[in-house]
Amino acid sequence: MKNKTTLIEAVNIKIKREDQVILDGIDLSVESGEIVTLIGPNGAGKSTLVKALLGLEEINSGSIKRKPGLVVGYQAQRLEIDATLPLTVRRFLTLTLSRPDIELEESLEHVKLGQSLDKSIHVLSGGEMQRVQLARAILRKPELLILDEPTQNVDITGAVDLYRLIQETRDRINCAVIMVSHDLNVVMSGTSRVYCLNNHICCSGQPAEVSQHPEFLRLFGQNSADMLAIYTHHHDHNHGPAGEVLTPAWGDEHPHDHAS
């Protein structure tokens, strides 16, 4: 194993907008190869935090340190492209970089969208659009992949496929992942840490620890904690300090939508 390096580190950050505190006292760090999941209810400031980490939102106090030259792949939460803007998949992939077609095609095949370079972006379904975004991120060969609610506007089967794809992508390019979710069953297998966010960090730790935390239960309710147990992944587990088996959950076999 390579030595771990810290890719990004936020210390005690605070973000205020028009006298309203959106985030306060946030400490968060991501090491190379690590998978970090941010969960929290709507309005908890998850997207704002992610944007601050990307340098897109100003912070009012605290500090964010990024590894110099860090390459980030960012999948935005909602991508609404004006219908008046004609855009093929090829042109979308090459918005900020240029690559030969063969490389573009390869990244599309990885997300199971081969032969669609010349398709208009406007005919893609929600799930296909997210996969094209993932293909874009892969092309950049990122050390850190930031995914903001990747399964929004995607149906359940599509969501399951998408999570599997994210997992494969991560294994293939061996990058760290920060994934935002308001949904509990998307705590990915291999997740090293879950941060539960509600304007401040309510609790954080390994998935099983977080699911038993009183703050977490208050936010999400006992049902969610039980669900986390149901979605336990059989073949992927870590050991906690006392040697007990901590089982990160990833709900691919049991898709369950409890959004909205």
Next chain:
Amino acid sequence: MDDFLIRAVLAGIGVAVAAGPLGCFVVWRRMAYFGDTLAHSALLGVAVGFIIGVAPTVGTIAIGVTVALVLVWLQQKRDWSSDTLLGLLSHTTLAGGLIAITFLQGIRIDLMAYLFGDILSVSVTDVIWTWVGAAVITGALAVLWRPLVALTVNKDIARAEGISGPGIELSFVILIAILVAISMKIVGILLITAMLVIPPATARHMARTPEQMAVFAIISGCVATALGLFGSYQWDVPAGPAIVLAAAVLFAFGIIGSFLRTRNDRA
């Protein structure tokens, strides 16, 4: 062909070449009303230019950029919608311009020429200025093209991938102000937005990429200019409005064309 007509065609084509690609962004970013606001402020720019003794073109660009900056400032201050703020700025500057012009004692300004254009009276100097302005706009757009398209598709993604937003967007606004300044005499303050919006809208029917849309917008703008000037000469109607109508006719053909195409696809 008469000399004045050649000058008119040259000036009109200069405007169409610059307005095509610039107008694509106006359409994609839903800034038609913003373009209108800058155009309306142009009259104030002309008056200010005369009062402080600089060329009307310079005055127009300066006022246009000022209006854009005031808009950005107002947008941050209070939560008025952009729509309301644009309506406020657009008509305040137009009213201000109309009044300022009456204070210009001793200088006769042909108000109608500024409001509706007077392409048949453009001088050789006007043609040169139009082409200089058009060259600046297309040159700058060529440099800004890729980052500006990326920012238009999604600001957050573009910025996350290292494109700096504010500088590029300010440059874009300055380019619109320059276009307003050079096309005032051609199609007139009240019709400038038409040249920014209609040719790109026509081009949308045929384009599959942003670049194709820009090229088709230039072509459609040039054809509209030629047709409009021809009609103006033939039937003795005002040239600016004739060019705009010709552009609208091309747009209508585009709609019919794409309607027939989708029907054939289904059949």
